[in-house]
Amino acid sequence: xxxxxxxxxxxxxxxxxxxxxxxxxxxxxxxxxxxxxxxxxxxxxxxxxxxxxxxxxxxxxxxxxxxxxxxxxxxxxxxxxxxxxxxxxxxxxxxxxxxxxxxxxxxxxxxxxxxxxxxxxxxxxxxxxxxxxxxxxxxxxxxxxxxxxxxxxxxxxxxxxxxxxxxxxxxxxxxxxxxxxxxxxxxxxxxxxxxxxxxxxxxxxxxxxxxxxxxxxxxxxxxxxxxxxxxxxxxxxxxxxxxxxxxxxxxxxxxxxxxxxxxxxxxxxxxxxxxxxxxxxxxxxxxxxxxxxxxxxxxxxxxxxxxxxxxxxxxxxxxxxxxxxxxxxxxxxxxxxxxxxxxxxxxxxxxxxxxxxxxxxxxxxxx
Amino acid sequence: xxxxxxxxxxxxxxxxxxxxxxxxxxxxxxxxxxxxxxxxxxxxxxxxxxxxxxxxxxxxxxxxxxxxxxxxxxxxxxxxxxxxxxxxxxxxxxxxxxxxxxxxxxxxxxxxxxxxxxxxxxxxxxxxxxxxxxxxxxxxxxxxxxxxxxxxxxxxxxxxxxxxxxxxxxxxxxxxxxxxxxxxxxxxxxxxxxxxxxxxxxxxxxxxxxxxxxxxxxxxxxxxxxxxxxxxxxxxxxxxxxxxxxxxxxxxxxxxxxxxxxxxxxxxxxxxxxxxxxxxxxxxxxxxxxxxxxxxxxxxxxxxxxxxxxxxxxxxxxxxxxxxxxxxxxxxxxxxxxxxxxxxxxxxxxxxxxxxxxxxxxxxxxxxxxxxxxxxxxxxxxxxxxxxxxxxxxxxxxxxxxxxxxxxxxxxxxxxxxxxxxxxxxxxxxxxxxxxxxxxxxxxxxxxxxxxxxxxxxxxxxxxxxxxxxxxxxxxxxxxxxxxxxxxxxxxxxxxxxxxxxxxxxxxxxxxxxxxxxxxxxxxxxxx
Numbered sequence: 001x002x003x004x005x006x007x008x009x010x011x012x013x014x015x016x017x018x019x020x021x022x023x024x025x026x027x028x029x030x031x032x033x034x035x036x037x038x039x040x041x042x043x044x045x046x047x048x049x050x051x052x053x054x055x056x057x058x059x060x061x062x063x064x065x066x067x068x069x070x071x072x073x074x075x076x077x078x079x080x081x082x083x084x085x086x087x088x089x090x091x092x093x094x095x096x097x098x099x100x101x102x103x104x105x106x107x108x109x110x111x112x113x114x115x116x117x118x119x120x121x122x123x124x125x126x127x128x129x130x131x132x133x134x135x136x137x138x139x140x141x142x143x144x145x146x147x148x149x150x151x152x153x154x155x156x157x158x159x160x161x162x163x164x165x166x167x168x169x170x171x172x173x174x175x176x177x178x179x180x181x182x183x184x185x186x187x188x189x190x191x192x193x194x195x196x197x198x199x200x201x202x203x204x205x206x207x208x209x210x211x212x213x214x215x216x217x218x219x220x221x222x223x224x225x226x227x228x229x230x231x232x233x234x235x236x237x238x239x240x241x242x243x244x245x246x247x248x249x250x251x252x253x254x255x256x257x258x259x260x261x262x263x264x265x266x267x268x269x270x271x272x273x274x275x276x277x278x279x280x281x282x283x284x285x286x287x288x289x290x291x292x293x294x295x296x297x298x299x300x301x302x303x304x305x306x307x308x309x310x311x312x313x314x315x316x317x318x319x320x321x322x323x324x325x326x327x328x329x330x331x332x333x334x335x336x337x338x339x340x341x342x343x344x345x346x347x348x349x350x351x352x353x354x355x356x357x358x359x360x361x362x363x364x365x366x367x
Numbered sequence: 368x369x370x371x372x373x374x375x376x377x378x379x380x381x382x383x384x385x386x387x388x389x390x391x392x393x394x395x396x397x398x399x400x401x402x403x404x405x406x407x408x409x410x411x412x413x414x415x416x417x418x419x420x421x422x423x424x425x426x427x428x429x430x431x432x433x434x435x436x437x438x439x440x441x442x443x444x445x446x447x448x449x450x451x452x453x454x455x456x457x458x459x460x461x462x463x464x465x466x467x468x469x470x471x472x473x474x475x476x477x478x479x480x481x482x483x484x485x486x487x488x489x490x491x492x493x494x495x496x497x498x499x500x501x502x503x504x505x506x507x508x509x510x511x512x513x514x515x516x517x518x519x520x521x522x523x524x525x526x527x528x529x530x531x532x533x534x535x536x537x538x539x540x541x542x543x544x545x546x547x548x549x550x551x552x553x554x555x556x557x558x559x560x561x562x563x564x565x566x567x568x569x570x571x572x573x574x575x576x577x578x579x580x581x582x583x584x585x586x587x588x589x590x591x592x593x594x595x596x597x598x599x600x601x602x603x604x605x606x607x608x609x610x611x612x613x614x615x616x617x618x619x620x621x622x623x624x625x626x627x628x629x630x631x632x633x634x635x636x637x638x639x640x641x642x643x644x645x646x647x648x649x650x651x652x653x654x655x656x657x658x659x660x661x662x663x664x665x666x667x668x669x670x671x672x673x674x675x676x677x678x679x680x681x682x683x684x685x686x687x688x689x690x691x692x693x694x695x696x697x698x699x700x701x702x703x704x705x706x707x708x709x710x711x712x713x714x715x716x717x718x719x720x721x722x723x724x725x726x727x728x729x730x731x732x733x734x735x736x737x738x739x740x741x742x743x744x745x746x747x748x749x750x751x752x753x754x755x756x757x758x759x760x761x762x763x764x765x766x767x768x769x770x771x772x773x774x775x776x777x778x779x780x781x782x783x784x785x786x787x788x789x790x791x792x793x794x795x796x797x798x799x800x801x802x803x804x805x806x807x808x809x810x811x812x813x814x815x816x817x818x819x820x821x822x823x824x825x826x827x828x829x830x831x832x833x834x835x836x837x838x839x840x841x842x843x844x845x846x847x848x849x850x851x852x853x854x855x856x857x858x859x860x861x862x863x864x865x866x867x868x869x870x871x872x873x874x875x876x877x878x879x880x881x882x883x884x885x886x887x888x889x890x891x892x893x894x895x
Contacts, residue, residue, distance in 0.1 A: 006449050008447075015645045024654045066460060114800045139770065149631065216748070217744055218746055218747055219745050219747060220736055220742045220745050220746075220747060221745065223729070223732060223736070223747060226725070226729075227722055227733065228724070228726050230722050230723075230725065231719075231723070231724075232719070232721045233715070233718055233719045234718060234719055234733060236701070237678065237701065237711070237713055237719055237720065237733070237734070238701065238702075238733045238734055238736070239679065239700050239702030239705065239737075241700075241703030278674075
């Protein structure tokens with residue numbers, strides 16, 4: 001029996017905002033079924049994932065630590081996504097931000113002062129923006145697809161960091177580990193809550209949410225981004241320069257990803273290591289869409305995604321659930337979100353188009 | 368034919384609507400509408416923009432569901448849940464706004480719109496057949512983005528005809544056709560009607576309705592307010608039935624002296640990037656202050672290219688080819704030209720002149736972000752933008768729920784009033800408008816024409832690019848004709864007539880002397 005998708009006449013506005021919630025609910029249910037099939041008690045497992053991390057101050061602050069890079073990057077990506085600029089390479093921009101900012105910390109090791117951290121943050125933003133400038137240049141000059149160029153540059157960035165870690169920046173007294181020396185005090189992020197790992201980067205993330213909202217809702221450049229994304233002919237009519245928006249969105253997205261990378265190495269990690277991110281740059285794409293590209297939505301989605309990282313760790317510790325469950329969870333979430341999106345705009349019809357044809361036939365017979 | 372209509376008169380109507388009611392937030396679009404369409408009749412549906420015609424059509428075509436009421440097809444109650452079901456019943460619809468995929472070919476678009484799939488080469492052959500039979504010239508292999516508005520409409524009509532509809536709904540079908548093309552379409556429609564097809568014909572061209580239709584139903588404010596035999600009425604009496612009042616004709620104070628030249632186009636030539644586009648060749652004309660200058664021509668003769676070169680969406684090869692108020696602007700983009708006093712109304716109002724998904728306030732900002740102080744240091748001043756939108760809505764009597772209404776929620780004529788109002792309120796020195804009253808009803812068209820005339824009388828230069836000769840003759844001081852990218856010598860409106868311009872539109876004009884001079888210059892230069 002064939003399954004058909006038929007467009008619905010009018011899409012419900014309420015459902016556009018409710019689908020993320022529905023998608024989360026469906027993910028929880030499907031996750032529970034999955035855990036039961038794996039032989040775990042589904043309720044205990046879900047409790048370990050979604051509730052356990054929130055029961056302590058440490059857990060709550062860790063939520064902020066994990067949400068920080070996700071929100072920072074997703075806010076930056078959302079500008080581009082609204083303008084149909086598909087920057088998929090935030091992971092690489094994050095890495096370059098860490099290399100630039102972290103490099104500054106290593107360069108000035110021993111001559112530190114209160115100026116060092118602000119300089120590192122600036123260097124991180126510049127590093128990320130420079131890495132994103134490559135796809136921007138290729139897009140505006142050769143019309144090269146930014147999805148491919150930005151994604152491929154991610155792997156270049158990872159190799160560059162590995163080269164530095166194994167080569168020139170390796171700490172000689174580090175027992176041959178491919179790591180830099182630990183950054184000094186002035187080159188690390190101040191803590192927001194003493195005794196935890198919650199650092200200044202979380203403040204940056206909240207600032208980015210507010211700034212992102214201001215940019216999109218209240219500025220001319222945000223308006224240009226929206227118009228270009230919706231109707232490029234109207235943007236040309238209005239005199240909005242598409243190339244300028246490509247540069248702006250890629251540089252802003254790259255800069256925020258760079259700050260996220262710097263915040264990681266100058267925050268919870270404290271040194272340059274070959275692997276500084278568990279794929280924050282890619283997860284942030286999910287976060288941006290789960291949050292409907294809206295800054296507040298992104299904050300909520302980033303927190304939820306952070307919880308899925310924490311929950312997977314907690315479930316691994318408490319009941320021995322494999323860590324791969326995080327990936328499965330995040331994948332299911334995106335899957336359900338996309339599926340729900342389709343279903344708000346289309347309805348499923350089973351079988352052949354019977355009713356109208358039958359009516360028409362009977363009408364013909366009657367006539 | 369007479370015997371056929373009496374025979375079908377005894378049977379059930381092809382389509383009958385009983386008590387159709389549909390409410391949207393803030394308005395009652397249809398209120399207990401009754402309508403019966405007999406087999407083989409051409410039935411006109413008349414009404415102002417916002418009278419509820421489009422809503423009624425959407426209900427019949429399964430795009431919207433009625434809140435109350437019954438739909439009967441051949442006497443049987445039916446529930447039309449989707450356009451596909453409507454098509455299966457035998458309802459065909461030619462949209463006012465086209466629903467075509469730009470990057471696909473004509474044949475691919477037709478294939479997507481019909482429910483029984485067939486191989487593309489077979490379909491292309493059938494498209495060729497139908498378009499030849501009904502005089503709707505179309506190349507099935509062309510990509511839609513390369514087609515003019517007129518050609519796109521032919522795609523929509525052919526797509527409908529391919530499905531052998533029993534009820535054909537035509538929403539403003541002739542607004543982009545030349546008089547000759549329209550006559551050909553009428554022949555087609557009369558033939559279809561004689562074959563028993565019912566035609567529901569929606570148009571604002573009242574003379575056409577009088578010539579074509581057997582019966583007319585008039586709607587106003589969502590309700591049926593009358594029915595008549597259009598052949599027994601005059602265009603004026605029909606218009607007044609629609610408006611429910613007296614029609615104000617636009618008045619042009621004659622004999623105004625043209626002022627200084629505002630827009631000078633000097634040997635403009637552009638080469639289209641598009642292999643199916645039209646190159647503009649040595650076009651020269653001047654629009655003076657206080658003058659309305661018309662450019663006539665069949666769609667696809669270079670109007671789009673010329674308009675893009677005027678608005679700045681496409682830059683000219685030389686700076687001096689386009690001059691505004693003496694300033695060479697050929698290399699300036701749209702924003703700079705706007706700041707120099709140019710306002711522009713594009714042909715396509717959805718998606719070019721406006722962003723359909725955005726509010727009217729945002730759409731006021733779309734072209735108003737330059738000189739009016741709506742943006743300060745990069746920040747949008749929301750209160751001023753909203754006020755600007757409300758001013759446009761009030762001044763030009765746009766029917767909308769307010770500045771927050773999405774542009775796509777407005778009917779075509781109301782959106783056009785909004786766009787023209789937006790451009791006029793920017794107090795331009797020069798206004799360029801393409802097809803300003805395409806698909807706009809009589810009342811709104813009169814208001815738009817009056818606004819353009821008032822603008823010229825204030826000393827603004829106005830350039831109208833339109834296919835509608837009635838419109839050009841009603842308001843223009845001088846008219847030139849664009850054909851294959853070349854422009855004829857302008858003619859003073861009072862010295863010429865529709866016939867003469869119609870011949871020019873068919874390409875019967877001498878090579879402009881300056882181009883001949885240019886070509887002889889080239890032959891001299893070649894040996895050197």
